[in-house]
Amino acid sequence: xxxxxxxxxxxxxxxxxxxxxxxxxxxxxxxxxxxxxxxxxxxxxxxxxxxxxxxxxxxxxxxxxxxxxxxxxxxxxxxxxxxxxxxxxxxxxxxxxxxxxxxxxxxxxxxxxxxxxxxxxxxxxxxxxxxxxxxxxxxxxxxxxxxxxxxxxxxxxxxxxxxxxxxxxxxxxxxxxxxxxxxxxxxxxxxxxxxxxxxxxxxxxxxxxxxxxxxxxxxxxxxxxxxxxxxxxxxxxxxxxxxxxxxxxxxxxxxxxxxxxxxxxxxxxxxxxxxx
Amino acid sequence: xxxxxxxxxxxxxxxxxxxxxxxxxxxxxxxxxxxxxxxxxxxxxxxxxxxxxxxxxxxxxxxxxxxxxxxxxxxxxxxxxxxxxxxxxxxxxxxxxxxxxxxxxxxxxxxxxxxxxxxxxxxxxxxxxxxxxxxxxxxxxxxxxxxxxxxxxxxxxxxxxxxxxxxxxxxxxxxxxxxxxxxxxxxxxxxxxxxxxxxxxxxxxxxxxxxxxxxxxxxxxxxxxxxxxxxxxxxxxxx
Numbered sequence: 405x406x407x408x409x410x411x412x413x414x415x416x417x418x419x420x421x422x423x424x425x426x427x428x429x430x431x432x433x434x435x436x437x438x439x440x441x442x443x444x445x446x447x448x449x450x451x452x453x454x455x456x457x458x459x460x461x462x463x464x465x466x467x468x469x470x471x472x473x474x475x476x477x478x479x480x481x482x483x484x485x486x487x488x489x490x491x492x493x494x495x496x497x498x499x500x501x502x503x504x505x506x507x508x509x510x511x512x513x514x515x516x517x518x519x520x521x522x523x524x525x526x527x528x529x530x531x532x533x534x535x536x537x538x539x540x541x542x543x544x545x546x547x548x549x550x551x552x553x554x555x556x557x558x559x560x561x562x563x564x565x566x567x568x569x570x571x572x573x574x575x576x577x578x579x580x581x582x583x584x585x586x587x588x589x590x591x592x593x594x595x596x597x598x599x600x601x602x603x604x605x606x607x608x609x610x611x612x613x614x615x616x617x618x619x620x621x622x623x624x625x626x627x628x629x630x631x632x633x634x635x636x637x638x639x640x641x642x643x644x645x646x647x648x649x650x651x652x653x654x655x656x657x658x659x660x661x662x663x664x665x666x667x668x669x670x671x672x673x674x675x676x677x678x679x680x
Numbered sequence: 681x682x683x684x685x686x687x688x689x690x691x692x693x694x695x696x697x698x699x700x701x702x703x704x705x706x707x708x709x710x711x712x713x714x715x716x717x718x719x720x721x722x723x724x725x726x727x728x729x730x731x732x733x734x735x736x737x738x739x740x741x742x743x744x745x746x747x748x749x750x751x752x753x754x755x756x757x758x759x760x761x762x763x764x765x766x767x768x769x770x771x772x773x774x775x776x777x778x779x780x781x782x783x784x785x786x787x788x789x790x791x792x793x794x795x796x797x798x799x800x801x802x803x804x805x806x807x808x809x810x811x812x813x814x815x816x817x818x819x820x821x822x823x824x825x826x827x828x829x830x831x832x833x834x835x836x837x838x839x840x841x842x843x844x845x846x847x848x849x850x851x852x853x854x855x856x857x858x859x860x861x862x863x864x865x866x867x868x869x870x871x872x873x874x875x876x877x878x879x880x881x882x883x884x885x886x887x888x889x890x891x892x893x894x895x896x897x898x899x900x901x902x903x904x905x906x907x908x909x910x911x912x913x914x915x916x917x918x919x
Contacts, residue, residue, distance in 0.1 A: 405765060455765060612786040619785065623799055641785060644768050659738055659764055666740040670697035677698070 407491055408596060408628045409454040409477070414486030416472050419443025421484065429651060431671060436467070436651045446472040447652040450486070456595070457626040459618075461643035461660060463633055465675070469652035470632040471520075474598040476500075477630070478517045479507045490514070492595065512542040516589030516627075520601035522581035525588065526573045532559065532584045533569040539591040558587040562617060579610035586617060590625075597621070597629045603638055615641055636679045640664060648672045682750060683712035684853055684884045685736065690745035690760075692731045705731040709745070711886070711903045713853065718875070718885040720895045723905030729888045732905070733855045735760070736886070737777045738767045749775070752852065772800055777855045778846035782830060782838045789827045790816065790841050797849040808848075815844040820870050835862040843871065847878060854878070856887035860894060872897055 417425055422441040429436045429445040436445045447469040454460050462470045475481040477488060477499065488499040492514055497506070519525040526535050536555040545551050556566055562583040568576070573584050582602055589597060599618065603611040615638065621627055631642050639646055639660055647657040648669065656669040667673045690709040693702050706728025713719045721729045734740040736747050738759055747759035751774060757766060771777075776797070784793045792799075794816060795808030803811075816826060819840040825833065830841045843859050856875075860868045868891075875898055879885065889895050895902060 405769070458768075609786075616785050616787050640783070645764050657764075658741070659767060661739045662741060665734070666694070668695075668741065673697055 405455045405458075407453055408456050409452075409491070410489040411453075411473075411477075412451045412487045414450040414473065414476060414488065415448045415484045416446040416469075416476060416481060417443050417448075417484045418446060430653045431650045431655055434651065436469070445652050447476075447649075450654060452647060452654075452657075454596075454628050454630065456628055457622065458645070459622060459629045459631055459643045461631050461633065461639040461646035462649060463636065463639050463646060463675075464649035465634060468649040470634075470649055471600050472652075473649075474517070474600050474630055474632055478515055478598055479511055480517075490596070512539065513592050514594050514596065516592070516594040516597040518582065518585045518589050518597070518599045518602045520604055522573060522578070522585055525585040526581065528572055528574040530572070531570045532564065532573050532576070535573065535584060536588050536591050539588055543592045554591070555587075558591055559584070561590075562587040563613070577610075579606050579614065582606065582614055583617065586614075586621075590621065590627075593625065595626075595628060597627050598632075599629060600632045601634070602631075603635065604633070611638075618642060636664060636676065648675070681714060683714050684750050685711075685713040685886065686746075686748045687711045687732070687736065688746045688748070690732065690735060690747065691743050692728065692735055692740055693743050706735075706905060709903075709905065713884045713886050714900075715852070715884045716879055716882045717900040718879055718887055718898050720899035720902045721886065721888050721905060722892075722895060722902055724907050727905040727907045729905055730857055733777065733857055733886065733888065737771070737775065737855055738762075739777075749853070772797075773849075774852045775855070776846040776849065776851035776853075777857070778843050778859050779857045780839070780859075780861055782842045784830060786829060786831055788829055790821070790830050790833070791826050793830055794841060794844045794848055797845060801849060811848055812844065815848055815874075816840070818870065818874055819844055820867055836864070836867060839863065840867070840871070843874075847874070847883075850878075850881070850883065852882075852884060854883055854885045854887075856885060856889075858888055858890045861890045868894070 420441050421443050424440045425438040425443050425445055426448050429438055450473055462473060464470050476483045483500055490497045490499055533555045536558055537551045540551050540554055559569055564580055564583050573581050603614050633639060643660045646660045646663045647654050650671045656663060656672045664676055667676050688710055691707045692705040695702050709732055711719060721732060723729055731740060735742045736759060742760040749757050749759055751757055791809045791812045794812035798808040798811060821837055821840050830838050839862055846854055860871050
């Protein structure tokens with residue numbers, strides 16, 4: 405198996421950041437707010453590896469820094485510290501040192517992101533098909549007919565009825581909006597897909613459909629994914645490995661069934677015990 | 681002949697931080713499993729039989745001891761300390777675990793649930809489903825159920841779906857945790873036949889059975905675990 409992503413020492417601090425920030429925050433102090441300068445240490449010293457075709461789970465409660473990790477990878481946020489290497493075919497990109505144009509290119513062509521809120525991932529003032537076309541235009545398709553055909557293919561793969569292609573996603577149900585987001589993210593066939601709480605707030609039958617779709621994508625396209633969720637059921641069904649975050653730090657990592665059935669860290673034990 | 685699996689002085693205890701207690705599960709377990717043979721784990725409830733299987737599959741992290749698995753390239757891998765990716769790769773190719781409970785996605789048909797390990801290896805859906813159908817029919821799961829999601833099945837039907845999924849990719853080592861607990865005698869006999877068939881094809885198995893007569897019928901050797909309070913592991917007995 406080949407490595408696709410290698411993250412080392414990733415940190416993100418919101419605020420001035422004083423020398424004491426990292427020493428006085430974290431699970432031991434049960435806070436991520438520095439009491440000296442009031443900076444918020446969203447994540448600190450995060451290291452992880454992702455291999456081709458695997459799904460890695462990031463779990464933890466609200467505010468633990470789960471989303472900050474995927475947002476920095478997707479260039480939505482600028483990290484305070486740390487390195488990330490992305491391996492793509494024979495190329496290797498150091499994500500936080502390449503220039504903005506290169507970052508934009510990776511974001512548009514090689515990464516896909518599905519946000520918890522469809523408002524972040526979709527443009528509601530254009531049609532569902534238009535949303536996908538927008539991303540396709542950034543890749544190699546320019547012919548109107550080709551773009552429309554490909555958009556239709558993507559929507560049908562994510563089970564969005566073709567007759568709704570020309571409607572605004574604002575008119576769709578929550579589950580369908582998420583499926584349009586997934587179709588959009590997949591438009592350029594990215595080798596890396598980031599999923600941020602994609603099933604939160606959806607009812608159970610709709611959740612099942614989306615989880616099912618995610619596994620199908622992994623199986624058919626071999627896409628590597630990072631799945632951020634606070635739902636242990638989602639972690640259990642989707643992921644092979646999981647990391648557990650608390651106050652912006654990794655407190656435990658391991659095979660998903662091991663983390664859920666034989667958690668080692670006190671916090672993970674508490675998290676698992678309160679969920680089952 | 682070299683064993684495919686050799687467990688040495690395996691111990692497992694759980695440290696429950698919230699309560700500040702250490703719960704012992706199994707202690708000083710030694711066992712060997714050979715290709716084409718079935719080793720049965722017996723012992724009273726609470727003696728740690730399931731924990732031994734889960735440690736071997738790395739669902740539990742062993743507290744002490746070694747779990748030496750001989751992979752397809754004749755390399756020895758210690759499951760207790762192997763990297764996460766090594767374990768995932770062994771689970772994909774070599775080691776399968778059939779538990780009493782079936783975890784699967786709600787919308788998948790029984791055929792796809794059973795064929796999933798083959799899909800993971802890149803087998804086409806058509807071929808995967810054919811293999812799944814053959815196994816399900818050998819286990820007398822009625823054909824009318826094959827296209828339905830197993831969530832609605834009876835306990836015994838689910839158990840056979842689970843067993844079929846464990847067997848389909850022909851793992852080199854199969855871990856079985858009470859695979860016949862809720863089956864009637866006739867169906868149980870079909871399972872016995874299938875297990876014997878897989879043994880004759882060279883599959884190594886380590887199993888926990890609910891019924892002593894199944895141990896007598898299927899096991900080539902028996903490892904008896906004592907309850908943790910009773911002290912040491914009881915000596916190995918050969919049938």
